[in-house]
Amino acid sequence: MNNFKFQNKTSIRFGKDRLEAELHDAVAQFGNNVLLVFGSGSIKKSGLYDRVIGLLSGMNVVELSDISPNPKISSVREGQALVKNHDIDVILAVGGGSVIDAAKVIASSKFYDADPWELVTDAAKRQTIEQLPLVDILTLSATGTEMNTGSVISNPDTHQKLGTYGPKTPAVSFLDPQLTYSVSKWQTAAGSIDIFSHLTEQYFDNGANDVTSGIMEGLYRAVIKNAPIALAEPDNYDARASLMWTATMSLNGLTNVGNQNGWTVHPIEHELSAYYDITHGVGLGIMTPRWMKHVLSDKTLPRFAQFGRHVWELTGTDKEVAHLAIQKTFDWIKSLEVPTTLPEVGIIDDTYFQDMAESSVMVGHLNHAAYVTLQVADVVHLFEEAMTDHDFSK
């Protein structure tokens, strides 16, 4: 097992109906000037906006809305002006991963006097400056951002979608599964695939150990079981709750302690999202089985066999179990009623395959830091494979 440091101070408030008793104090402990960050009008439609505003009464609340999926640097820039001009003390983010991701970078931008895109492109710079405390109310189970330091920010001008890490996790995260009852089938599926993919990025790692592997196998089974239930019964509390807590536990730093490799499918998918603005989880679902099939080899066979036995509860020879596990992965994604090829999400030709492959290899360090290293030609091949469906079972 490799050496690691771990510390995560986020205060989790999980469950039903906690906001009325706890939100005001959770925010007010940090000051009176609040920037409320949210996305589209859905929290207004659901009544959550009114609840939150009511609970913040007496505080100075400035609003930043319209944070989009694949959040854009333009929103962060708007936020930077607000936190500076209103001397904001604390940010309250209400929404899914995109809203919270943007809020984290805005939280840093108060202490930076130039364009915040530089905080995204220069990893070291953001670590040296302060970050406002962030309280969030999560409305989508997917990214795990509610208990980690990461954000992913897009810059359409440069076709870039990049990860950035601040010095702090959110101070307080409210996780009420009921707030995800209204999440569409599409977003529920995409979020579940995102959870599955986070596990995959960390499970297939040359530094993975017995402890993190066992934990992740349990988390895999939880998302595999509960995603279809949540799709069929949107207000099934236990299924929504399992997805929500699995999402958080799958990316709060505990599942990758001691890991040594970088991620692979996320950097590849980020190119698809950056070029075509497709739904992140759907892109991951398209690319994951292709990547698994491509990297299955004599060397990786034992790991895929363990994945098949402990995650998919398969029996048989290593080879049988490994192939069948990849097929099961594909079948599970397809069962969530999302597209499984690139043409189904509107990517009908190879115009950007080379550009996207080059960028993913460079940004993701895929040619030297991945579980199985990939060259540009490998990534182009994966995109080509994703043009049609396949048999993954052998």
Next chain:
Amino acid sequence: MNNFKFQNKTSIRFGKDRLEAELHDAVAQFGNNVLLVFGSGSIKKSGLYDRVIGLLSGMNVVELSDISPNPKISSVREGQALVKNHDIDVILAVGGGSVIDAAKVIASSKFYDADPWELVTDAAKRQTIEQLPLVDILTLSATGTEMNTGSVISNPDTHQKLGTYGPKTPAVSFLDPQLTYSVSKWQTAAGSIDIFSHLTEQYFDNGANDVTSGIMEGLYRAVIKNAPIALAEPDNYDARASLMWTATMSLNGLTNVGNQNGWTVHPIEHELSAYYDITHGVGLGIMTPRWMKHVLSDKTLPRFAQFGRHVWELTGTDKEVAHLAIQKTFDWIKSLEVPTTLPEVGIIDDTYFQDMAESSVMVGHLNHAAYVTLQVADVVHLFEEAMTDHDFSK
């Protein structure tokens, strides 16, 4: 899934050879007056004491040694005098669970002006007072105290062994698996059974959910696999590392989020340790299979079947798998070369069975707060069952 709050701020420093680079600053951040707490002379024999003293050079170090297994309130009283008289800023505990447990209560006792036994017996009192920061260097994989708020303190005068919880987890915990190479077979086995028992107390709970269950199933497999390896090869780094991190992860609050029941086998074993001062993990190993057999019923069958399938990787009908899982549990404990009956640890008659059963039911609330509630007569029965070995497979 039940509502829960979770926050754990401990900074974990896991792995080889970190002390030289990190210990001084980890302690000095809290002040210059240090109480160094340790157990017997084993850290002097191993050279760890000299390393630590060297790294604390320039600081005012006061020592409290001779903390015993099943740590006694007398040691806490000694520590209280030292933290008050020397105006201690920070405690450095070097040792296993007993040393760290005692150090935590000493950390509270600085802010209490009466007998610290009252902090153990009155749960609420300790939560309202301050607690000195604690840094620890763990030398035994077992209790999980390095990342939780709990301690277990014994009072031989009153035959009591009680749990107590402070407001804070350790500030910094150094977990170097190499420091457990010299742990005896006996203590390695006992520690591993302690880990297994912590999982069992939390896994068999009427509030357990898919997420915590899956995580625990992975942790179970990690301890089951690695304990025999560590027994056979005391300096197998990966086995020692897996046991160490499994111990921490099994009792840092993440495995029982949403749980609703209290523990059962620990309160029963605490009576054995309090009356006979036997090794805690060994007592747990004796009582666990008896408890499992006793509470297996039509109602609990599905849970035991899940335990058998996901932990022991068994196949068959629910009933077959459940019984076989209990036998497997017994066999695994026996394979660790520890006693599996009470007479083997010197408890040769039933003199205290009634007293111990009454106390465990009262202290552990077993008659109303357990996974399967137990009356005094049930616990007496479990002690009787533990007088000889049995077939647990049907």
